[in-house]
């Protein structure tokens with residue numbers, strides 16, 4: 512039985528969607544539970560969490576260093592202010608557990624929980640783990656990870672429990688084939704031609720946006736429709752208006768299930784949550800890892816590619832010519848797409864929310 516849970520995480524969609532999916536699982540099992548989320552002033556949580564109907568408390572921001580620096584926790588500056596604010600909230604709601612998903616805001620939450628003997632659970636999806644979660648690992652041994660390769664890939668995750676990634680119920684319950692006609696209709700796409708679904712993660716990806724838009728004519732003349740999510744924080748780009756088949760641009764997709772249902776093939780970055788979703792849903796994908804993040808996105812996508820569930824291309828190699836040579840033939844090859852989709856789904860899982868809840872309940876029980 513849980514009465515009050517505090518969830519910390521913020522920044523981009525990759526930290527917030529798993530938090531929300533987990534909040535839904537807790538509410539499903541314990542309808543009377545009080546859920547409080549801690550976020551930072553400028554992150555996407557300020558739009559996404561209130562829209563999902565959860566209580567968001569914004570705590571003062573501070574800048575984390577790029578590497579783990581525990582001295583920061585002792586300095587009476589903004590970190591002190593932030594952890595004090597987090598502590599007051601933990602006391603007010605009588606938190607029984609703090610579950611952190613990473614992002615700057617998690618650090619004061621971990622610190623405040625540790626000071627009050629409130630059990631802490633960390634959910635980490637990347638290798639190497641993010642700085643905030645690495646700092647949190649000094650305060651707890653309750654570490655859960657999203658993917659089976661993580662414990663071997665990082666010393667700090669060696670003893671972590673693999674629980675998968677909590678995914679939104681609109682995705683865990685998705686039957687792609689059943690939703691496809693509605694999704695195509697909604698986007699104005701044709702049912703007789705393949706759909707390339709393009710998304711550069713929650714903030715969008717400029718390289719991907721420009722390369723695909725520059726290949727618009729070649730894709731259209733090959734009979735490939737495009738559903739292109741520009742991304743929350745990306746600039747608009749030009750697409751020719753006289754194409755023979757639909758090329759649909761949407762700024763951001765709150766109902767991601769519609770995109771996945773419409774997709775025959777996805778072109779995306781290798782953000783951990785995106786990889787968890789494409790594999791859980793069996794969507795074949797071309798992964799273009801973000802090149803400036805410690806190779807973390809390449810590590811996310813590589814096991815899927817090795818399992819036959821997708822292909823990988825370097826950011827610098829994604830040109831309109833590459834798209835013509837590799838994506839056009841693949842998008843038209845139904846047999847190969849089906850094999851890739853099946854291989855992806857063998858790697859993915861849909862029960863991350865339930866498995867994380869089980870882990871959290873164990874942590875709470877042990878602390879009592």
Ligand SMILES: CC(=O)N[C@H]1[C@@H](OP(=O)(O)OP(=O)(O)OC[C@H]2O[C@@H](n3ccc(=O)[nH]c3=O)[C@H](O)[C@@H]2O)O[C@H](CO)[C@@H](O)[C@@H]1O
Pocket residue numbers: 523524525526528636637710711712713714715740742743762763764765766767780781782783784785786788801804807808811
């Ligand atoms: C550049 C960078 O550092 N990116 C990191 C960031 O990616 P980012 O925040 O982009 O996160 P992911 O790619 O992992 O997940 C994106 C999430 O946004 C959702 N979505 C996306 C577009 C849209 O229009 N609608 C929508 O709902 C997706 O369905 C998914 O749930 O966090 C991930 C998880 O920590 C990391 O693995 C990534 O390396």
